[in-house]
Amino acid sequence: MFRIIIIGLSIILTFIGILAIIYFVYLLIDELIFEKRRKKLRDKELEKLKETLSSYEFESTQQNAINKSFNFMEYLYSGDYLKVIKTFKDYYGFTHQVEEKFYFACVYFLPYEDGYTLYISDDKINVNTIYLQNRIETQKEICSHPEEYFEIIEQGRFKRYISKFKNMIFVKGGKYKASFTDVKQEVFDIEVSKYLVTQDLWQEIVGNNPSYFKGNKKPVECISWWDCLEFCNKLSEKYNLKPVYDLSQKDKEIFKIIHLDGEIVEESKSNFKNTEGFRLPTELEWEWFASGGQKAIDKKTFNCKYSGSNKIDEVAWYAKNFCCEDEETKGTHIVGIKKANQLGLYDCTGNVWEWCFDMKSPIEKESRRLRGGSWHSHDFDCTVLGRFFNEAKNINFSVGFRIVRTI
Incomplete structure (x- = not known):
């Protein structure tokens, strides 16, 4: 009888254990499902917010500067801290400042409310204070590299550049000796498309x-170099920018x-x-932003073999991983799946x-x-310094493009 009870208890405990595991x-x-849904919702909301952002300027010369709403959006990173100085007046009218430091762990934060001054310590841009609005109860972060998003206008005034065009990223210029030249050349400040030009965008613009x-x-692929120039002009016209290319004799x-001044010049001149419309990048510009630009130089990662990494599988679809088991997975891949480079490209x-x-x-x-390699290329063709060429009128299912714009 006792043995039967023991066996029964064992069965019950086993059943309870199985239920607990289940x-x-x-x-x-x-x-996991909730986290996936949360990430999807967050990404969707971020995309909506990014489309509505515009450029902001902040006065930092007065203690009582007017606060303005601001978003750092995708430029924020977990683990960074925000140092703030709260200014208040006591009973006798004397002004005091209380310094606080906040550490954050989220991926983004919501707009501010009144009350705080953002303080960034960064010798490279000599930022002292930028007056912002702050919501205390909201988790916040601060950009690790504010020099990428602020520039000095004059002492005490700073500006953050936010493109008015979707998926365009600011790339600070500089002096650079490319792999194919013997002297340093100037790279202008430009906007670069975050992604390769996609088929839906091409369809929208070209039809x-x-x-x-x-x-x-x-x-988009199977497009000639001439097709790209025409696309750039049409995109410029859509946004009321002066086109870069005179294609009246394209035939x-x-x-x-x-x-910009209306002068029409030969390619050599x-x-x-002195342009504002969308265009193809020069080889110098391409190598600069593919290498990560000034941001990569500051982080000492400018000499990565591939764009953003020394490990090609982290950043690229190429001959060894593009997958050709069936027609559905063969060839090009959806943009933005692999890891971005230091600039977010x-x-x-x-x-x-x-x-x-x-x-x-x-x-x-x-x-x-042609630069960058393709889904059909071996790893040695995909390096940042690798170069290739094709006739301007030719098309190929492994050739596409991205756009830039001088700012």
């Missing part, structure tokens, strides 16, 4: 989709550059600093070769430079 697994799965590997968020394979390595503006050489003007 419940634990259920909680784990539920948590067709020539791509071999179809997919709205896949890079004769002749083009010129349109400067072009000055892209995706797919500078692999996926599709990128058309650049430059000719192959002065005696081979009919061919234009």
Whole structure:
């Protein structure tokens, strides 16, 4: 009888243990599902907010400067801290400042309310104070590299640049000796498209989709260098920007550059600093932003073999990982899946070769430079310093492009 009771208790305990394990697994799965939904919702909300942001300027010369709402958005990183100085007056009218430091762990934060002054300590830009609004109860973060998003206008005044165009990223210029030159050259401040030009954007602007590997968020391909110039002009016109290229003689394979002052010049006399419309990057610009620009130099990661990493599988779709088991997964991939580089640019390595503006050489003007490698390339062709070329009129299912704009 006692043995039967023991066996019964063992069965009950075993059953309870199984139920506990099932419940634990259920909680784990539920948590994973919730986290996935939360991330999706957060990303959706961030995209909405980014589309509504505009440039802001902040006065930092007066203790009683007017507070203005501000968002740091995607430039914030977990683990950073925010030092704030709260200014208040006592009973006798004397002004006091209380310094506080907050540590944060979230990915983004909401707009501020009145009351605090943001203090960033960074010798490179000599920022003292920037007056902002602050919501105390909201988790917050501060950008690790404010020099990428602020520039000195004059002493005590600072500006954060936010593009009015979706998915364009500010890239600070500088002096740079590219791999294919012997002297340092100037790179202007530019905006660079965060992603390769996608098929849905091409369809919207041009009205067709020539791509071999179809997919709205896949890079457009099977487009010539001339097609890219035409796309850039149409996109510029959509946003009321002066187009960069005069294509009135495109049928004769002749083009010129349109400067902001209206002057139309030959390619050899072009000055892209004097343009405002969308255009193809020069090879110098491409190598600069693919290497991570000044931000990568500051972080000592400028000499990565590939764009954003020394490990190609982290950042690129190329011959060894593009997957060709069936037609559905063969070829190009949706943009922005792999890791971004130091500037937040995706797919500078692999996926599709990128058309650049430059000719192959002065005696081979009919061919234009390609950079970055593609889904069909071996790893040695996908390095930041790797160069290739193709005739400007040719198309290929491994060639696409991204756009830039002088600011």
